[in-house]
Amino acid sequence: MDFRYLPMTADDRKEMLKQIGVESVDELFSDVPEKIRFSGRLNIKEPVSERTLKNELSSMARKNKDLQNYVSFLGAGVYDHYIPSIVDHVISRSEFYTAYTPYQPEFSQGELQAIFEFQTMICELTGMDVANSSMYDGGTALAEAAMLACHHTKKNTILLSETIHPEYKQVIKTYALGQKLKVEEVPMKDGITDLEVLKSRMNDQVACVLVQYPNFYGRIEPLEEVEPIVHGGKALFVVSSNPLALGILTPPGHFHADIVTGDVQPFGIPQSFGGPHAGYFATTKKLMRKIPGRLVGQTTDEDGKRGFVLTLQAREQHIRREKATSNICSNQALNALAAAVAMASLGKQGVRKMAIANVRKATYAKEAFKKKGFEIAFDGPMFNEFVVKSKKPLHEVNDWLLEKGIIAGYDLGKIHSKLKNHLLVCVTETRTKEEIDTFVEEMGGA
Secondary structure, eight states, rough: OTTTTTTOHHHHHHHHHHHOSSSSSSHHTTTTTGGGGGGSOHHHHHHHHOOHHHHHHHHTTSSOOOOOTTTOHHHOOOOOOOOOOOHHHHHOOOOOOTOOOOOGGOOOHHHHHHHHHHHHHHHHHHSSEEEEEEEOOOOHHHHHHHHHHHHTTTTTEEETTTOOOHHHHHHHHHHHHHTEOOOOEEEEOOOOOOOOHHHOOOOOTTTEEEEEESOSBOOOOHHHHHHHHHTTTTTTEEEEEEEEGTTTOOGGGGTOSEEEEEEEETOOOOOOOGGGOOOEEEOOOGGGGGGSSSOOOEEEEEEEEEEEEEEEEOOOOHGGHHHHHHOOOOOOHHHHHHHHHHHHHHHHHHHHHHHHHHHHHHHHHHHHHTTOOOOOETOOOOOOOEEEOOOOOOOHHHHHHHHHHHHHHHGGGOOOGGGTTTEEOOOTTTTHHHHHHHHHHHHHHH
């Protein structure tokens, strides 16, 4: 049969119509007024065989600029990192990829333990007391943190740094609109949050201050200097952080952050054209009962054996709008599992080595650009991203590099006119010295 996914024959259709007592499909829909019924043929292609369709889709897919055929220096929130092969083996097991919400612990111990391990590793990386079982992505996790802060402090102003990911800022502003909250941006200075402006913006209506670590432009925010300004103003200190960077950076929890969020895409989750991801949300014991999403706890059964359960809050808490702490009552279990497997596979030393490789290779690339005569904007401490200023229009440079098999980076002119012809470059552990040298050379040639 040409269409094995549509096995209904004309005889099958006739038999079904007869069974329900109508003569034709038109008669079946006779209750729908004729004036709103579509007549004629839909403007879509005629059906083809499965093999023909597969060939057509494969031909379309080959037009994509994929990482098998191109070298990528594009980051800006979605990164090309090493993924241990064990990740796909584990998440491809049917008991994980078909698992539903683990409400019944007696049937869900594997899923619950996997989530518990994820929470534990996030706490170790962030230096926080408790983490949830994941959120949709880094943007929603940060927005949920801002909402929690406003509800907890009973204040209505959110201060966020200009150096936060622009898409995260859009998510926060969308959340705040419905809650009638004020969102104010603190400008940056030399690629990091302007602390003098931050001090001047603090008042008794500020619920929280949000910063990113490392920030969108690759710089390391001075959390030690930010924290006393925030807590001195009796606001909550919220940090969005790349979890891989925490393999080498001092955890935000050590700077007395109240909430730490981020996206675990760097651990075991492919780029996949931008999603799906999994966000993490970690906080202190003081805010534990206000945490959004799900929490898995460890307990013992009546025989004293270790077990795992959903704990502290019920789904009904989110269904009843007037009692809800969040409109997210689910989690990204499969992606969180991928991140947990990746972290466990790498181990503490492996995560640290991977983070160090990012710093070293990005530093090598930055110095190579300087030697080639390029200006580095916002130069200073960084993780794996930095900003290069181009002397030519970036759209021309990027087109040139694509022809050479290189995906150059993110054009910052898309988000701010003052950053026209500024390129955000990302160098991860997957890039080789030869690839970096070629990139710098071709960029100079462009």
